[in-house]
Amino acid sequence: MDALQVGPxxxxxxxxxxxxxxxxxxxxxxxxxxxxxxxxxxxxxxxxLVGLLGAxxxxxxxxxxxxxxxxxxxxxxxxxxxxPWWGIxxxxxxxxxxxxxxxxxxxxxAALVAGLVAGVLFTRQGRAGEVRLPAxxxxxxxxxxxxxxSFRGKPVVLNAWATWCPPCRRELPMMVRLAQENPEVRFxxxxxxxxxxxxxxxxxxxxxxxxxxxxDPETQLAQAxxxxxxxxxxxxxxxxxxxxxHLGELSEALLLGYLRxxx
Numbered sequence: 001m002d003a004l005q006v007g008p009x010x011x012x013x014x015x016x017x018x019x020x021x022x023x024x025x026x027x028x029x030x031x032x033x034x035x036x037x038x039x040x041x042x043x044x045x046x047x048x049l050v051g052l053l054g055a056x057x058x059x060x061x062x063x064x065x066x067x068x069x070x071x072x073x074x075x076x077x078x079x080x081x082x083x084p085w086w087g088i089x090x091x092x093x094x095x096x097x098x099x100x101x102x103x104x105x106x107x108x109x110a111a112l113v114a115g116l117v118a119g120v121l122f123t124r125q126g127r128a129g130e131v132r133l134p135a136x137x138x139x140x141x142x143x144x145x146x147x148x149x150s151f152r153g154k155p156v157v158l159n160a161w162a163t164w165c166p167p168c169r170r171e172l173p174m175m176v177r178l179a180q181e182n183p184e185v186r187f188x189x190x191x192x193x194x195x196x197x198x199x200x201x202x203x204x205x206x207x208x209x210x211x212x213x214x215x216d217p218e219t220q221l222a223q224a225x226x227x228x229x230x231x232x233x234x235x236x237x238x239x240x241x242x243x244x245x246h247l248g249e250l251s252e253a254l255l256l257g258y259l260r261x262x263x
Contacts, residue, residue: 003228003247010229012247017118022048025114032106040106043099047091047107054090055082063253079251133158133240134224138214141196146214148188149240155185155262156236160216160227162192163202167249168231174252176210182259188212190221192230235262 003010029044059081060067060074067074095107133156135149148158159175161168172189179187189210191199196215203209221227225234228247235244235258244258 005228010247021114021118024117025110028110028113029107032110036106037103039099040103040110043095043103043107044110046098047094050094051087051091052082055084055087058083058086058090059253063256066251066253066256073251076251079249079254081251081254131225131242133236133242134221136220136224138190138216138220139196141200141213141215143196151186151188151236152240153238155238155259156234156240157185157187157259157262158221158225158234158236159187159189160192160221160225160230160232160234161189162194162230163198165230169206171231171249173206173208175250175255176208178252178255178259179210185259185262186212188214190214190216192216192219192222192227233258235259237262 003012004016005011025048026044029040033039033041056074056077062083063081073079091111095104099107133148133152135147137145137147139145148156157175157179159172161172163169175187175189179185187210189212191213194215195217199213199215203213216222219227225232225245231247231249233246233250233255234242235246237243243261246254246258250258
């Protein structure tokens with residue numbers, strides 16, 4: 001399960017998981033504030049804010065060379081890119097500096113409840129290694145039929161996208177560039193529910209020429225892999241086992257991280 005479906009919207013499950021865990025932290029802290037010490041309520045709000053800032057800053061520093069090329073992309077938080085360990089360190093440091101020692105155990109208790117909520121929700125996600133590269137046949141822009149199983153032998157990145165999807169349009173140029181820079185990985189851009197003329201015109205307008213553009217007018221890929229929203233990107237190893245999947249727009253830093261996991 002990639003996402004929580006809310007009407008036409010698909011919310012990435014990882015983000016829902018984090019949001020619910022942080023809400024649990026706030027809830028427990030509020031109860032403790034009423035029963036133990038009122039300072040625990042503003043502590044929880046501050047710890048969450050500092051933790052999120054620390055998680056983002058840590059991720060940016062780890063990928064400084066990428067963000068240096070486009071400093072404004074540091075602000076594109078909707079693309080993701082948070083390191084939880086940096087966030088925990090930042091939140092923990094804030095706790096040590098702002099709460100007196102006799103309240104630390106209550107802060108730790110609230111944090112453990114949040115961790116428990118996150119752990120319980122994590123079990124809802126399927127195990128990636130159980131999913132295989134689907135044996136479905138798609139068509140290139142030139143009309144040649146291609147079975148995805150023939151891609152085994154190299155790591156594979158499958159990007160499910162559509163020309164009408166704004167985040168797909170934003171991330172595609174970056175993904176095509178990284179595909180050209182990483183020839184040891186096969187990138188396939190699978191258009192969902194569209195015909196060859198629409199896709200071809202879009203690519204020509206944008207000056208893009210990816211090696212593998214596949215047409216999936218009947219959305220076979222979405223059905224085989226349970227795509228809940230676009231764009232969704234799948235990462236398979238050389239044996240065709242799913243290593244990771246990402247719902248939503250990818251930043252260059254995140255994509256590079258996924259590629260490292262494939263090697």
